[in-house]
Amino acid sequence: RGIQTTKLVSPIKDQNLTVLERSKQLAAWTAVDQHVKPEHRVIGIGSGSTVPYVVERIVQLGAEANEERVFIPTGFQSKQLIVESGLNLGDVDQFPTIDVTLDGADEVDRELNCIKGGGACHLREKVLAEAANTFILVADYRKNVEHLGTTFKQGVPIEVVPFAYAKVLQNLHHILGSPEASLRMAVKKAGPVVSDNGNFIIDAPFDQEKMKDPFTIMAQIKMLTGVVEVGVFCHMAKAAYFGNQDGSVTIK
Numbered sequence: 001r002g003i004q005t006t007k008l009v010s011p012i013k014d015q016n017l018t019v020l021e022r023s024k025q026l027a028a029w030t031a032v033d034q035h036v037k038p039e040h041r042v043i044g045i046g047s048g049s050t051v052p053y054v055v056e057r058i059v060q061l062g063a064e065a066n067e068e069r070v071f072i073p074t075g076f077q078s079k080q081l082i083v084e085s086g087l088n089l090g091d092v093d094q095f096p097t098i099d100v101t102l103d104g105a106d107e108v109d110r111e112l113n114c115i116k117g118g119g120a121c122h123l124r125e126k127v128l129a130e131a132a133n134t135f136i137l138v139a140d141y142r143k144n145v146e147h148l149g150t151t152f153k154q155g156v157p158i159e160v161v162p163f164a165y166a167k168v169l170q171n172l173h174h175i176l177g178s179p180e181a182s183l184r185m186a187v188k189k190a191g192p193v194v195s196d197n198g199n200f201i202i203d204a205p206f207d208q209e210k211m212k213d214p215f216t217i218m219a220q221i222k223m224l225t226g227v228v229e230v231g232v233f234c235h236m237a238k239a240a241y242f243g244n245q246d247g248s249v250t251i252k
C-alpha cells in the first residue's frame with residue numbers, strides 16, 4: 001500500500017504546553033477535525049496521554065452534536081475522561097458498531113501497523129479498533145517510524161491470563177526467540193501490572209529483522225496458550241496523525 005505523507009501546519013499556539021505535549025495536541029486536534037463528522041453518533045475513545053487532547057477538541061467543537069452522541073472507552077482512564085468531560089458514556093456491548101475510534105500508539109510503521117499497549121489497554125483498544133468503521137491513530141513525532149521496534153524498545157505488550165504467565169514467558173524465551181521477555185511490574189516493583197480485565201502484561205522485545213514482519217510475530221504470539229491479546233495491530237488504521245516539533249502535522 002502506498003502511504004502518502006502530508007504535512008499540515010497547524011494554527012494552534014498554546015505557549016503553556018511543552019513541545020512534546022503540543023505535538024500530541026496538534027495530532028489529536030487535526031485528526032478530530034478531519035475524522036469526527038457531524039453525523040457520527042458512536043465514538044470510540046482510546047487510552048494514553050494523547051487521547052485527552054482528542055476529547056478536548058471534541059468538547060470544544062460539538063456541544064450540541066455531543067448531546068446526541070455516545071462515547072465508548074477502552075479502559076478505566078478513558079472512562080474517567082469521558083465522564084469528567086460531561087460526555088455520554090456507552091459500552092461496546094450496547095454499541096458493537098462504532099463510527100470512528102481515535103487512539104494513541106507506541107509506534108506506527110510505514111504500513112500503518114502499530115504497537116499499542118504501553119498503558120496495558122491493548123485488548124480493549126483492539127476490540128474498539130475492530131468495531132470502528134474508521135480507526136485513527138494520534139501520536140507525537142517519536143512514534144513515527146519506518147519499522148516497528150525502532151524507538152519503542154520495551155517490546156511487544158502481551159496480555160496473558162495470570163495462571164499461564166510463566167509458561168508464556170518460557171515459550172517466548174525458547175520458542176519465539178525473545179530472551180528478554182519479562183512480566184511488567186508496577187512502580188517500585190510492588191507487584192505485576194494488572195490490566196482492566198484482571199490479566200498480567202508481558203513485554204517481549206524482538207530483533208529488528210523479526211519486527212519487519214509484524215503480522216507473523218502477532219500470529220505466533222497469539223497462538224500461545226494463555227495469551228489473550230497481542231499489542232500489534234496490523235492493517236487496522238485508516239490514517240495516523242503525528243504532531244511534529246516545528247508545529248506541523250504529518251499524516252500517513
Ligand code: 5RP
Pocket residue numbers: 046047048049050051103104105106115116117118119120121122125139
Ligand atoms: C495504551 C496505549 C496508548 O495508546 C499508547 O501507549 C500511547 O500512549 P501515549 O499517547 O501516552 O503516547 O496503547 O495501552
